[in-house]
Amino acid sequence: xxxxxxxxxxxxxxxxxxxxxxxxxxxxxxxxxxxxxxxxxxxxxxxxxxxxxxxxxxxxxxxxxxxxxxxxxxxxxxxxxxxxxxxxxxxxxxxxxxxxxxxxxxxxxxxxxxxxxxxxxxxxxxxxxxxxxxxxxxxxxxxxxxxxxxxxxxxxxxxxxxxxxxxxxxxxxxxxxxxxxxxxxxxxxxxxxxxxxxxxxxxxxxxxxxxxxxxxxxxxxxxxxxxxxxxxxxxxxxxxxxxxxxxxxxxxxxxxxxxxxxxxxxxxxxxxxxxxxxxxxxxxxxxxxxxxxxxxxxxxxxxxxxxxxxxxxxxxxxxxxxxxxxxxxxxxxxxxxxxxxxxxxx
Amino acid sequence: xxxxxxxxxxxxxxxxxxxxxxxxxxxxxxxxxxxxxxxxxxxxxxxxxxxxxxxxxxxxxxxxxxxxxxxxxxxxxxxxxxxxxxxxxxxxxxxxxxxxxxxxxxxxxxxxxxxxxxxxxxxxxxxxxxxxxxxxxxxxxxxxxxxxxxxxxxxxxxxxxxxxxxxxxxxxxxxxxxxxxxxxxxxxxxxxxxxxxxxxxxxxxxxxxxxxxxxxxxxxxxxxxxxxxxxxxxxxxxxxxxxxxxxxxxxxxxxxxxxxxxxxxxxxxxxxxxxxxxxxxxxxxxxxxxxxxxxxxxxxxxxxxxxxxxxxxxxxxxxxxxxxxxxxxxxxxxxx
Numbered sequence: 001x002x003x004x005x006x007x008x009x010x011x012x013x014x015x016x017x018x019x020x021x022x023x024x025x026x027x028x029x030x031x032x033x034x035x036x037x038x039x040x041x042x043x044x045x046x047x048x049x050x051x052x053x054x055x056x057x058x059x060x061x062x063x064x065x066x067x068x069x070x071x072x073x074x075x076x077x078x079x080x081x082x083x084x085x086x087x088x089x090x091x092x093x094x095x096x097x098x099x100x101x102x103x104x105x106x107x108x109x110x111x112x113x114x115x116x117x118x119x120x121x122x123x124x125x126x127x128x129x130x131x132x133x134x135x136x137x138x139x140x141x142x143x144x145x146x147x148x149x150x151x152x153x154x155x156x157x158x159x160x161x162x163x164x165x166x167x168x169x170x171x172x173x174x175x176x177x178x179x180x181x182x183x184x185x186x187x188x189x190x191x192x193x194x195x196x197x198x199x200x201x202x203x204x205x206x207x208x209x210x211x212x213x214x215x216x217x218x219x220x221x222x223x224x225x226x227x228x229x230x231x232x233x234x235x236x237x238x239x240x241x242x243x244x245x246x247x248x249x250x251x252x253x254x255x256x257x258x259x260x261x262x263x264x265x266x267x268x269x270x271x272x273x274x275x276x277x278x279x280x281x282x283x284x285x286x287x288x289x290x291x292x293x294x295x296x297x298x299x300x301x302x303x304x305x306x307x308x309x310x311x312x313x314x315x316x317x318x319x320x321x322x323x324x325x326x327x328x329x330x331x332x333x334x335x336x337x338x339x340x341x342x343x344x345x346x
Numbered sequence: 347x348x349x350x351x352x353x354x355x356x357x358x359x360x361x362x363x364x365x366x367x368x369x370x371x372x373x374x375x376x377x378x379x380x381x382x383x384x385x386x387x388x389x390x391x392x393x394x395x396x397x398x399x400x401x402x403x404x405x406x407x408x409x410x411x412x413x414x415x416x417x418x419x420x421x422x423x424x425x426x427x428x429x430x431x432x433x434x435x436x437x438x439x440x441x442x443x444x445x446x447x448x449x450x451x452x453x454x455x456x457x458x459x460x461x462x463x464x465x466x467x468x469x470x471x472x473x474x475x476x477x478x479x480x481x482x483x484x485x486x487x488x489x490x491x492x493x494x495x496x497x498x499x500x501x502x503x504x505x506x507x508x509x510x511x512x513x514x515x516x517x518x519x520x521x522x523x524x525x526x527x528x529x530x531x532x533x534x535x536x537x538x539x540x541x542x543x544x545x546x547x548x549x550x551x552x553x554x555x556x557x558x559x560x561x562x563x564x565x566x567x568x569x570x571x572x573x574x575x576x577x578x579x580x581x582x583x584x585x586x587x588x589x590x591x592x593x594x595x596x597x598x599x600x601x602x603x604x605x606x607x608x609x610x611x612x613x614x615x616x617x618x619x620x621x622x623x624x625x626x627x628x629x630x631x632x633x634x635x636x637x638x639x640x641x642x643x644x645x646x647x648x649x650x651x652x653x654x655x656x657x658x659x660x661x662x663x664x665x666x667x668x669x670x671x672x673x674x675x676x677x678x679x680x681x682x
Contacts, residue, residue, distance in 0.1 A: 109480065110449060140446060161478070165438070168609060168625045171634055199610075199627075201441035201448055201479070241526040241629050242587070243443055 002057065004032040004083040004098060004157070007075030009068055013089035014044035016215065019125060021052045023092040023213075029099035033057045036089075037075045040065030045089075068153070069180035069188045076163055076179050084158050091154035092121070092213035101157035104207045112162035112202025113193070115155045118212040128216070136206030141197040141246065144204065146254040146288075148190050154212045165200040166192070186231040194235065198242045225262050225274075232258050253288035260289050264300055272308025279304055350381040350401035350674055355420075357390040357407050362517075363593050364406055364434045366494045367468075373495075376663045381670060392416045397423050402673050405431045409458040421461040428673035431462040434492075437611040438475040439588035455481045464673060468492045468591040469612030488669065491615060492591045493662035496600035498573040500655035504602040505580035505644050511540045512636065513579030513603075515572065515594050516586075518547035518565075523585035523608065523627065525549070525556060530585075530632030532560040536640050542579060544569040576601045581639055585627060589613050595621055600655040602647050606635050619658075620651030 006024055010017055017036075024034050034057060036049045052058045063074055068088075076084060083105060087093055101114045108114075120130040134149035143149055150156050167177040180192050196202060236255075240247045259282035266275035279301055282289065289297045354368050372383040381401070388395055391412040403424060407413060409431075421429060436455065445451045459465045459482040466488055467473030473489035476482050512531070516522045524543055531541045539562055543553065546568040557563040569575035576582070582598035584607045591612035598605040599619050607613040608627040617623055624635040 110452065169623070171625055171631070197442070199439060199442055201438050201445070203448060238628055238630065241523075241529060242627065244525065245520070246443075 002031055002033040002081050004029075004085060004102060005075070005079035005081030006032055006034045006085045006087055006093075006098070007072055007079065008034060008036045008087050008089050009039055009071030009075065010036055010041060010045050010049070010089040011039040011065065011068075011071070012041045012043045012045060014041075014048050016090040017045055017048045018051070020087060020089050020092060021049070021058070023095070024087060025052065025055065025058075026095050027093065027098045028096050029102060032085075032098060033059065033079075033081060035075045035078050036060045037071040037078075038062040039067070039071040066182060067185050067188075069178075069182040069184060072180045073176075073178055073182065077177065079160065082160055084160055084163065086156065087154045087212075088152075090215045091152070092125070092215075093154070094209070094211040094213070096209075097211035098157065100207055100209065100211065104205070105157065105159060108203070108205065110201075110203045111205045112159045112200065113150065113196060113204045114157050115150045115204070115206050116209050116211040117206070118151055118155055118214040119210040120216050121213045123215065123217060125213075125215075127213075130216070131210055132214070133210070134206060136208065139204040139206070141194070142250045144190075144193050144197045145246075145250050146257050148193065149204065149206060150189065150193055152212065152214045153189050154214060159202070162196055162200060162202050165202070166195050184231055184235070186228050187235050190232070191235045191238070194239055198239065198246070225265050225269075229258065229262055253286040256282040256286040256289050258282075259285065260297065260300055263304055267300070267303050267307045270307060272304055272306070272310075275300075275304035276308055350670075351399070352381045352383050352402045352404060352670065353398050353400040354383065354385045354404045355395075355398075355407055356385060356387055357392075357413075358387055363492075363591075366593070367434075367492045368406055370494045370662070371666060374663050374666075377666055377670070380667055381674075388416075393419070395420045395423065400424075400427065402427055402670065403429050405429065405462065406434060407431075408435050409433075409455060411454055414454065414458060417458055417461050428463040428676060429461065430464045430466060430669070430673060431459065432466045432468065432490075433472065433476065434468055434590055437472050437588050437590050439611050440590075443587055452479060452481060459486075462486075463676065464488065464669065466490050466669070469615040471611050471614045472590050475611075488665075490662065490665040490669065491658075492593060493596065493658050494593055496597060496655035496658060499576055499597045499601040502573065502577050502601045504647065505604075507580075507644070509580050509604055509639050509642050509644050510536070510538050511542065511578070511580045512639070513542050513544065513575065513582050513598075514584075515544045515569065515575055515582065515598075516584075518543070518545050518549040518553055520549060521587055521589075523587050524553055526627065526629055526632060527583055527585045528553060528556045528560070528563055529629045531563060531636060533629070533633045534636050534640070536637075537562070539636070539640060540564070541583075542566050544575045572597065573601075576603065579603065580644060581606065583632075583636070584608060584613055584616075585624070585632060586610055586613060587627070592616055595619075596654070596658065599651045600658075602651060604639055604642060604644060605651075606632075606639065618650060619654055620648035 038045055049060045053060055083102060104114045105111060117134060118132040120128040122128055132151040134151050135143060139149055163179045167179055170178045180188050184191050236251060259278045263275040263278035368385060371377060393415045395416050464486055465482045467476050469491055470489055477484050514524050514527055541563045544566045554565055557565060581604035584592055584595050586608055589611050595605055595607055595616040605621040606624055607616050607621045608624055610627060625631045
């Protein structure tokens with residue numbers, strides 16, 4: 001019986017899975033198991049995973065493709081650990097990450113979700129000048145809704161008990177518990193975190209340090225950005241009835257942050273016009289991002305202007321790199337397509 | 347030697363459900379053989395309490411910062427008798443939706459509970475939360491699932507025919523989640539389906555406005571006779587956002603009504619008695635659950651539901667009898 005379980009959802013990730021698993025194997029805290037959930041890969045993912053299976057703590061399970069949520073749900077179902085961490089198969093963990101999260105969870109019995117900041121890396125694993133440094137303390141449901149401090153799908157280590165508290169049986173499934181909602185192919189992280197925040201009394205708290213290396217890829221289609229907004233709106237629609245007063249109060253600002261985030265993604269795709277349209281909608285929803293995060297909002301506005309003036313938008317790119325944002329730089333490099341990744345909020 | 351005297355403390359804002367549970371204790375013939383039970387109403391959040399001449403005091407009060415001084419006074423003025431607190435209000439989902447400063451709230455609960463010899467949870471789910479959150483030590487707590495007299499409900503005729511008339515019974519407050527229910531029901535297509543909502547409260551106007559979109563939904567007002575209200579529906583829906591126990595579910599189950607509950611707090615306890623679980627407390631899942639009920643066979647009553655009234659009554663009284671006996675005994679051993 002291991003103290004922690006690390007779930008690694010893997011879909012066609014032969015190129016990066018090895019590095020991910022190696023980073024887990026080298027953890028300073030060793031009382032853990034790794035469950036590699038091969039979500040119907042058609043590449044060499046299985047062969048890469050096989051190289052690690054000599055270590056008896058590494059398990060490999062294969063299933064027909066169910067998406068990221070389905071892979072995580074399978075991982076949770078198989079997990080034996082008291083704590084469950086997630087590491088997407090293109091991200092890396094800092095060697096001390098697990099130890100620090102377990103120390104955190106051990107010392108704070110009310111904390112259910114422990115997370116930390118992330119350092120962005122590119123397709124070749126080189127550090128980018130971009131990081132996620134979220135709010136760590138005093139995290140309320142409104143922060144989860146607006147800013148998702150957990151940031152990405154490889155940042156959190158979560159108590160098993162938290163998942164037990166939000167488990168449900170999906171209407172299509174028999175007896176198999178769902179934790180992440182498999183009807184979402186995007187926004188599945190925020191969907192789950194919101195449910196934890198609104199249905200349970202577990203605390204979210206971060207620890208210092210950039211303990212996840214999060215791989216960003218230029219995945220730039222504008223249709224995808226629009227789909228992301230749609231799925232985010234679906235999450236809102238689904239949860240509004242849980243706590244109408246909460247959503248009435250915070251949803252406009254949350255939507256403004258979401259639209260600003262989409263504007264930044266549009267900028268990094270060189271679509272200045274779309275970015276400006278997103279920003280216009282954002283400020284019409286709520287001006288909160290302007291006064292709560294004036295620098296970031298101003299830089300985004302300027303970058304959107306610049307990107308719409310210059311087709312290639314080098315100025316905007318540079319400004320965005322300074323303001324912490326994945327950029328187009330990866331696009332020109334070897335094609336690297338992470339599978340349906342959860343949202344990453346910069 | 348005369349029978350021991352047990353005083354149940356309630357405050358003047360105590361809700362109807364709690365009042366009925368306490369009345370059920372006081373009216374029990376079996377418990378009356380063991381001790382004399384009486385109810386004492388004290389003002390809400392009173393800073394002080396009078397000295398009460400009793401061999402055992404059971405608090406049904408709501409814990410709050412403003413009422414904490416009164417609870418401390420209660421302990422200080424009764425050093426030699428056992429004090430029991432029954433937690434009728436707080437649950438995990440209550441905390442999730444209502445408490446901003448959770449650590450502070452847990453400190454309040456730990457402080458208040460530490461004043462009592464025993465803390466009673468009213469459902470297994472709530473008790474499990476109390477213990478896992480370390481709000482009370484497991485050796486100083488127990489669970490006694492709440493109960494009321496269900497014989498009137500058990501005497502009702504079991505519903506027949508296709509399931510078309512759905513009922514929601516309770517205070518019209520956001521806690522009960524009837525707004526979710528109206529939205530979910532209005533998306534069901536069957537023209538013969540009806541949703542009848544019994545109760546009154548602060549959400550009345552909002553619910554009336556919402557229900558105008560659908561002629562099949564009616565607000566029936568307060569039902570002075572809950573058995574009668576139950577007799578008028580075939581299925582009972584409980585979409586509560588938080589619920590320490592859910593007596594309405596017990597009443598519906600005893601009346602052999604099809605009972606659908608949100609997977610929330612004490613409502614999870616109702617599953618073992620035959621309630622049907624709605625996957626999640628969302629509009630879409632409630633719509634699905636109601637639609638599934640439209641084609642359900644009402645004559646197929648789960649075994650666990652069939653003789654519920656008899657089973658429950660005995661268990662509740664036996665549990666209280668045991669707790670009272672232990673509490674009176676421990677008081678004597680301290681005195682000796």
